[in-house]
Amino acid sequence: MRHLPHPLLAALLLAGSLLAGADPAKDIPKFQGGDLQKYWMDACARCHGVNGNGRDNSGRPLPDAGFDFTDSRKANKKKDSDWIKVTLEGKDKMPAFKDKMSEADVAKMTTEIVRKFAAK
Numbered sequence: 181m182r183h184l185p186h187p188l189l190a191a192l193l194l195a196g197s198l199l200a201g202a203d204p205a206k207d208i209p210k211f212q213g214g215d216l217q218k219y220w221m222d223a224c225a226r227c228h229g230v231n232g233n234g235r236d237n238s239g240r241p242l243p244d245a246g247f248d249f250t251d252s253r254k255a256n257k258k259k260d261s262d263w264i265k266v267t268l269e270g271k272d273k274m275p276a277f278k279d280k281m282s283e284a285d286v287a288k289m290t291t292e293i294v295r296k297f298a299a300k
């Protein structure tokens with residue numbers, strides 16, 4: 181009985197884990213209700229930053245931020261309805277959340293969390 185995996189199987193396993201790693205939303209949990217601020221930390225901050233400015237805790241730009249929510253000049257040009265749609269449907273590197281959050285929760289997230297980053 182050989183204990184080392186067959187080289188082809190090993191290559192397939194590696195390819196599989198690389199593919200899994202390519203989906204940044206794969207390990208994001210569903211919103212279970214309750215604290216939307218906590219859900220921002222669990223589900224959104226990895227890309228958008230804790231403060232919504234697209235930076236990590238050391239102030240370095242995050243690679244997949246896409247938008248600086250603290251830039252009120254830019255944020256004010258965006259409609260809640262557009263932000264809700266992008267969050268539900270996704271856009272390019274922004275994952276869709278329609279399987280993780282209800283539309284009502286996304287709407288709440290938009291007005292109570294995302295919108296407020298610019299006001300701070």
Ligand code: HEC
Pocket residue numbers: 204205220223224225226227228244245246247258262263264266267271272273274275277289294
């Ligand atoms: C894997 C990284 C990633 C995660 C996780 C993520 N986002 Fe995004 N988000 C992006 C990127 C990249 C964009 C820019 C998309 C584009 O316009 O090409 C974006 C765009 C957006 C926009 C639209 C901004 C604009 O251009 O007006 C909203 C709103 C948004 N995200 C909200 C959220 C919320 C809320 C969460 C958590 C529930 C979240 N995002 C999680 C990467 C992410």
